[in-house]
Amino acid sequence: MLLPVFLQACAVHQKKINSLAEQLEQSTPETVLLSLQSDNPAKRDRAQYLLNTGLLKSVTGDFEGANRDLQSAKDILNSLQASSVSENFGAAVVNETLRSYDGSASERVLLHVLLSINYLMLNDLDAARVEVLQADVVMKELAREDKPIGQLASAHYIAGLVYELGGELDNAMISYRKAAKIMGLRNMQPPLALKNSLLSLSQRLGLDEEHEEFREQFNLVVEPPAADSAEIIVIYWDGVVTSKRGETLSVWVPSLNQMVSLAMPYYPRSNYINSPLYLSMAGQHHRTGTVEDIEALAREDLNDEAAAIHAMTLARMVSKYALAKNVGNQNDGLGLLFNIAAMLTETADIRSWNMLPSSIQCARFSLPAGKYSLPNPNYSWSPQGAVAETGLVVSAGEKIVLFVPAISQKIFSYHLPARAGR
């Protein structure tokens, strides 16, 4: 009888994690990180905990700490790819939360995306490239013919960027193409930054026919950056992804001749309003465009698993009710207790990497060499008021990657000097 109490405590704990994620838009990531770190997660929830602490450390600028957590999370997720006998048994007789948290398909890829950004911000291009290659292996493992599950345009876009920064233009072109293709599969328009990259790289690589096709398709012409300017690439993380909720569905089971309650996870309707980052610099106005809609990805992953979760939950509940009925036939009181235990132990698995942004956006433009104060991003919901301006020194020929997570209202940068970059 202690098991239901223990499982209820786990459910409360998960609701607390969801509540912390929701606080991110009213509080600061530093405060949420402290609250999260005061928590002692169960071993099976360790990966979720590390993904969230790693992300919060990234957005606050502790990239080394973030990478330690995210690499540990990666090790756990990799070790959990094998199917567990004991956890399957636990899920079959009690509930899904007894499985170790192994992340959704998109989360497994986004982990590498975040790590590559972190390594870039640590000025370690080769390590960022390692993560890009690992993301590619994971995406190949997840690839299916029917749906683009686990195929992320943002992962390919970051890969293209990392290859381009390393001077591997042919690899960069392949990655940008893949990013555009995946966006097409999800009926999304490539952002201007991706269109510009495809146009300029196809031109630089002498792919004239393809360049012409892109020019017609995008109705765009790109000019090479002026000799006295730098290229700025902005990676903007907007919002906080919605957390999963649990709901109870009642299903009529003819074999039991009664209604059975199923606890299922679901995503509520998203309140996220896509807000681009506006940057006005050197008399030019730029805005970011969405390369990844994580709200949609989260729902796509859950929908893909929904049939299996539903089948497992139904089978489990039918067994629980049948057992309670059999026990009840011999002893009314014990049958009632079994029924109560069956209901109390039934809880939906609402775990997710719920501190991810709602969308990943990007922008790309050139900027004349000089000193700039990065304007405050337009955080209309900001609880912290105006954001301190960030100084940016731009040298001719440089490539600068700016990482702007909306929840921390901080701007981080990676500079690739001219000689190495071109």
Place this chain on the structure above:
Amino acid sequence: MRIYWAVILASLLVTGCSTKVTRMDVNEAVDLSGEWNDTDSRLVAEEMIPDALSHPWTSNFAGETGRAPTVIVGTIRNLSHEHINVNTFVADLERALINSGRVEFVASSDERGEIRAERTDQDLNASEDTRNEAGQEAGADFMLKGQINTIVDAQDDEQVRYYQVDLTMISLANNKKVWLGQKKIKKLVENASVRY
């Protein structure tokens, strides 16, 4: 008697929960994850050192100048799928080449900053007879550069990992490549499909 059994049971439980450490021979190969490990690093160094010394670039240089060539370690890029610490086998390579007596090494660009700072400090604080002057550094004749590449082919629970380590010795006088070393490692990694 009951206490006796309780103590035994408690001891067994405590033993079961404690960390176990087994000391191993450093040359013993243990592959846990299938990723690049100390054995790969050692194998690469062991294969590349004799190769580097068996080629005529050292003797050619000594014949021309009357002294052993001075080498500096440049960038060894990790272009693989894994975060690899390339410093371990570069250090093995460096040690073996120096110990052979046929090559001298100078500090790398990362190391030089600290040494120069110390020399500047000596200028101010060390006695004249123990002070080392600036401008007396040995210039390198060759630079060792290289990269590690991988190809990973994955299907279900199996992965084939192919590593290729390429090292190049380049003359700083004329940019000629005087030695190319290559080591390949191929592994089949079969991940468990079921765990307890």
